[in-house]
Amino acid sequence: xxxxxxKSHRRxxxxxxxxxxxxxxxxxxxxxxxxNENINLFYSPEQIVGGEAPVGPLIRAGGMVVAGSVVRSTxxxxxxxxxxxxxxxxxxxxxxxxxxxxxxxxxxxxxRGVLDDQGIFIAEEVLAKHDENYxxxxxxxxxxxxxxxxxxE
Amino acid sequence: xxxxxxxxxxxxxxxxxxxxxILPAVGVYYRRVNLMQLSGSLxxxxxxxxxxxxxxxxxxxxxxxxxxxxxxxxxxSALPVQYKISAIWGAxxxxxxxxxxxxxxxxxxxxxxxxxxxxxxxxxxxxVMGILSVGFLLFILLxxxxxxxxxxxxxxxxxxxxxxxQDFGLIVHPPMLxxxxxxxxxxxxxxxxxxxxxxxxxxxxxxxxxxxNLAWAFLTVGITLGSWxxxxxxxxxxxxxxxxxxxxxxxxxxxxxALVHSLAATExxxxxxxxxxxxxxxxxxFSLLGAFLVRSGVLTSVHAFAVDPERGVFILAFLVLxxxxxxxxxxxxxxxxxxTAGFEWTSRETMILVxxxxxxxxxxxxxxxxxxxxxxxxxxxxxxxxxxxPYFNTxxxxxxxxxxxxxxxxxxxxxxxxxxEKIVRQQLVSLFASLVMVTTLIYFFASKIEWVAVLVVxxxxxxxxxxxxxxxxxxRNKVDKLTALFRQPLSxxxxxxxxxxxxxxxxxxxxxxxxxxEKDIRMAAGDLVQLSGYEVLFKGVKKVKGPNYVADxxxxxxxxxxxxxxxLHPEKRxxxxxxxxxxxxxxxxxxxxxxxxALGEPIGESAWAVRVQYKPFVRWVWFGGLLIALGGSVTLxxxxxxTAKRKVAASATEVGVTAQKTTTQKTVLGEVR
Numbered sequence: 001x002x003x004x005x006x007k008s009h010r011r012x013x014x015x016x017x018x019x020x021x022x023x024x025x026x027x028x029x030x031x032x033x034x035x036n037e038n039i040n041l042f043y044s045p046e047q048i049v050g051g052e053a054p055v056g057p058l059i060r061a062g063g064m065v066v067a068g069s070v071v072r073s074t075x076x077x078x079x080x081x082x083x084x085x086x087x088x089x090x091x092x093x094x095x096x097x098x099x100x101x102x103x104x105x106x107x108x109x110x111x112r113g114v115l116d117d118q119g120i121f122i123a124e125e126v127l128a129k130h131d132e133n134y135x136x137x138x139x140x141x142x143x144x145x146x147x148x149x150x151x152x153e
Numbered sequence: 154x155x156x157x158x159x160x161x162x163x164x165x166x167x168x169x170x171x172x173x174x175i176l177p178a179v180g181v182y183y184r185r186v187n188l189m190q191l192s193g194s195l196x197x198x199x200x201x202x203x204x205x206x207x208x209x210x211x212x213x214x215x216x217x218x219x220x221x222x223x224x225x226x227x228x229x230s231a232l233p234v235q236y237k238i239s240a241i242w243g244a245x246x247x248x249x250x251x252x253x254x255x256x257x258x259x260x261x262x263x264x265x266x267x268x269x270x271x272x273x274x275x276x277x278x279x280x281v282m283g284i285l286s287v288g289f290l291l292f293i294l295l296x297x298x299x300x301x302x303x304x305x306x307x308x309x310x311x312x313x314x315x316x317x318x319q320d321f322g323l324i325v326h327p328p329m330l331x332x333x334x335x336x337x338x339x340x341x342x343x344x345x346x347x348x349x350x351x352x353x354x355x356x357x358x359x360x361x362x363x364x365x366n367l368a369w370a371f372l373t374v375g376i377t378l379g380s381w382x383x384x385x386x387x388x389x390x391x392x393x394x395x396x397x398x399x400x401x402x403x404x405x406x407x408x409x410x411a412l413v414h415s416l417a418a419t420e421x422x423x424x425x426x427x428x429x430x431x432x433x434x435x436x437x438x439f440s441l442l443g444a445f446l447v448r449s450g451v452l453t454s455v456h457a458f459a460v461d462p463e464r465g466v467f468i469l470a471f472l473v474l475x476x477x478x479x480x481x482x483x484x485x486x487x488x489x490x491x492x493t494a495g496f497e498w499t500s501r502e503t504m505i506l507v508x509x510x511x512x513x514x515x516x517x518x519x520x521x522x523x524x525x526x527x528x529x530x531x532x533x534x535x536x537x538x539x540x541x542x543p544y545f546n547t548x549x550x551x552x553x554x555x556x557x558x559x560x561x562x563x564x565x566x567x568x569x570x571x572x573x574e575k576i577v578r579q580q581l582v583s584l585f586a587s588l589v590m591v592t593t594l595i596y597f598f599a600s601k602i603e604w605v606a607v608l609v610v611x612x613x614x615x616x617x618x619x620x621x622x623x624x625x626x627x628x629r630n631k632v633d634k635l636t637a638l639f640r641q642p643l644s645x646x647x648x649x650x651x652x653x654x655x656x657x658x659x660x661x662x663x664x665x666x667x668x669x670x671e672k673d674i675r676m677a678a679g680d681l682v683q684l685s686g687y688e689v690l691f692k693g694v695k696k697v698k699g700p701n702y703v704a705d706x707x708x709x710x711x712x713x714x715x716x717x718x719x720x721l722h723p724e725k726r727x728x729x730x731x732x733x734x735x736x737x738x739x740x741x742x743x744x745x746x747x748x749x750x751a752l753g754e755p756i757g758e759s760a761w762a763v764r765v766q767y768k769p770f771v772r773w774v775w776f777g778g779l780l781i782a783l784g785g786s787v788t789l790x791x792x793x794x795x796t797a798k799r800k801v802a803a804s805a806t807e808v809g810v811t812a813q814k815t816t817t818q819k820t821v822l823g824e825v826r
Contacts, residue, residue: 012498020510027514031548035525038544042537060539074757076675097673098389098753098762101734112539138537 040112044142045089048115055115061091062110062139070105083109083121085142095123102128108139156221159209160300163250166202166257167290169195173260173283177276189276196264196279199286200257207254210299211241220307223247223299229313229730231701239324240314245448245464246299248327252444253289255328255335260286263339263364270360277346278339285338288471296464313701313730322382330375330402334440336368337405340412341437344430345479348486353426358419361433363789365416366647369409370785376402377778385738390671390749390766392774395545400523401443407516408436411509413785417644418505422568424496425506427487432509434483438476439516445472446523497570504563511556518548554612557659560652561616564623583622587614599668600685609663613656620649620656647788654780661773670767673753677760685767687713687748694752694761702726704737707752707761711741718748725752747771 042060043053053059063083070081077096084090093111103109103126113123173195180188210223214237219225227240227247242248260282267275293299343361347353379402384392393399412432419429449465496502522540529538561584565576591611595602624641631637670685678693692708704724711718724737738751746769753762 008497009495012496015498016503016506023510024514027518027548027552031518031521034544034547035521035540038541038547039525039529039538040541042539058541060537072756077673077753077756077762098751098764101736112541141537 042110042138044138044145045083045085045091046087046142048091048119048121049089053115055117058112058114060110060112060138061093061115061121062108063091063142064139065103065105065107065109066090067105081105083111085145091119091121093121093123093126095126099126100128104128108143110138155209155212156218156300156302159206159213160298162202162205162209163290163294163298163300166199166206166253167287167294169199169202170283170286170290173199174280174287175283177283178280181273181276181280186272189272192276192279192283193264195283196257196260199283200254200261203250203254203257203290207241207250210247210250211238213300214238214241217311219309219311220302220304221299222301222303225303225308225311227314228311229701230310231730232311232314232319233700235324236314236319239318242327243314243318243323246293246297248331249289249293249297249448250299251327252331252335253286253293255331256282256286256289256338259332259336259339259368263342267360274346274350274360277349278342281342281345282338285342285475288475292464292467292471296467310730313728313733316702316726316728316731316733316735317387320382320386322378322386326375326378326382329371329378333368333370333372333375333409334402334405334443336364336371337409337433337437337440339364339368340416340433341479344433345482348430348479348482351486353430353487355419355423355426358416358426358429359794362416362420363791363794365409365412365433365436366785366788369406369413370782372402372406372409373778373782373785376406377775377782380778381775384771385740389736389738389751389764390768392665392771395522395542397523398447400519401446404516404519404523405436405439405443407512407519408432408439411512411516412436414505414508414512418502422496422502424502425509427483428509430487431483434476434479438472438479439520441468441472441475445469496568499566499571499573499576501563501566501568501571504559504566507559508556508563511552511559515549515552515556518552519545522548554609557612557616557655560655561612561619564619564648564652579622580619583618584611584615587611587618590614603667606663606667610660613660613663616652616656620652624649642793643791644788644793647784647786647791649784650787651781651784654777654782654784656777657773657780658777661770661775661777664770665768665774668769669771671764672766673762673764675756675760676763682765684765687711687718687767689750689765691761691763693759694755697724699726701730702728702735705752705755707750707763709739709750709763709765711748721748721750723750723752725754742772744772745769 040058040060042062045061045063047053048061053061061083063085066082066084070079072079077098078094079096079099080092080094082090082092093113095111095113107128110127111121111123112125112127113121115121173192176188176195177192180186180191210221212218213221213224214228215234217224217228217230219228223244223246227244228237232240240247242251260279263282264275264279267278270278340361343357343364347357376399379399380392383394384390412429412435415425415429415432418424419426445465445468449462449468522544525540526538530536562576562580565571565579588607588611591614592602592607595607595610624638627641628634628637672682672684674682676682676691678691680691682689682691688711690710690712692710694705694707697704697706704726706722706724709721709723711721719741721739721741723739726735726737727733728735736751736753738749740750741748746767749764749766749768751764753764755761
């Protein structure tokens, strides 16, 4: 390899810098691409009912599990429940699998999945936090907004 | 009363930490030997008083003193005694007290085991560590006092420790993890001390290398234990979730790994001096950032502590002060440092440089994914997102694969210059050999051929072959081969073990990802399910009673080709005091596979939701982690550090204050008196 009359340590340094810049460039590009493909936006029940949430892509939804809304299939592990912002908006969630231990009626949960064209949220993962005092920040915000909204009326 | 003693001794500890931060530094500035000498006794005092505080809190737990709010929230009179002890660090306040105790412990260790340092350097290092202790202790006293009372009315019984934490994993996981996190404060303190002294030579690398390796080994054990605990207690058989809290421990590990390597290069060859200093600053900064992410509640995570904005603000301010201050110092002091030794681009130095680049990029990728929800929310005015595991997998995995390739080749490289043609030929042969070997093994033993798995495991085998060849090459020409094996420096064996651990871990990770089988099904008593050649028979559920819970205990009989393998008893526990349900999975662990069963919830009259899993090679993930940690700690015992330290001590002549060996110190003390 010849780099004109460059001294060897300069040549090394240039090679190194080029290598680092190239690696960093590729890494940053790929990273941003992967990042933007894998973000899951959060929607409140009100936004989903209002049609703001897209049908198809992976999103997250959260709210309180409405008391008495949990219906289990007797055939397999399918379960339906309703999440609400405790005001008016309610969304039905369908999930197949084992629910987390802290999943309970009246508890805040977050579900990750897709919205179908019937307005039913098909969850692939349901999260309930393992500390019973802990409210997911998203759900806390949803409840705060809906409570503030109703007290203003 | 005892709780008040604990609180009071914590305040005294803060006072001592303030003295430790200020007095030795003043001593360095005015060249007063007696002030510099104070650093040792102040460190000891700091440790003693934080320990007293810890003992007092432990006493409150053991005696069920529910007038202490923290005890009332996290303990219960029916809690078994070992969990009463581990409950001390089961929630935010107590765990931060443990953090401070570990900090004081490392400070004391530095003051005891660094008597070979120049007095000036020792004073600087301990002063920096004192500053950090001041921050941590202030944080406890102002925002998270574990000794707060529930007076005048206090509960008759406590509301119990979170059942997930009533486990052996929680007894050992946080102390190990904190030893690692906080341990990085030692190389950080050495780096800052060196920067302020303005003498950035290779000596500091030699001083801080054993400390860094030890802290890094602890962090490795801590992460490994956390992953193992998640596997059997929390995760339904998952062992890594790219959760914010996991990432918080993984980022300092990645930077710490880079630091361990670049310190080796700095010590041995005198290269990358200022870069190594910067890495030392970064490693500890990432530890602090982790503490911030976990304790401020800014991120959604499976195990974030309860939300308290005030705490978040405090840690953030501390973070900005520490990172900003040290980077500023770096900017002013680290300019104009030149590496004394040059190297060719086919050298071990280059390998380490590439290793460092890749590790830093990997840490950056994890950091971006972890805090992107915060950035996104700020940029879009409140839109909330989460970053899914696919992001981490698609970006992180290729980067570490590159890293593994570098790692496989590196033992064959030499410092300064390596003959390229020879290496390339060697490596092509060993890569081909491992590919053939692994493909054959997978073809005969696995149900199907997954080509990605073949590739990854081949790289692991390649790493192994190269390590063995290097070891063999070192003794080949010796007459007495066994003696030659023993004569190799321990730090060399540390490297072997560490790299072997990585090879073992990636084999485990890859095989368990590609060959696991998992079924969530509804099972009534008498139902049978097939799983990876095993038959699982569900015999039903019966009630059992534990010390502080009642449980439904299932019985699953697992057999293979008609032969009984194991009977497993997973439980669904109900902890009465807190009203919590908890899944206690049961598993048959083995070197080559785990069988894992867990009960979901009852469905209808007699049926249960059941998860059954076949997880090949999952134990290798953690076994590798332990090997890595072993490698890191073996280096410490290297004879070089004992003899080398003496050499450094003898050659160093600081500004008229040369008091290295104990004897000289005594003389100096005598003169001052």
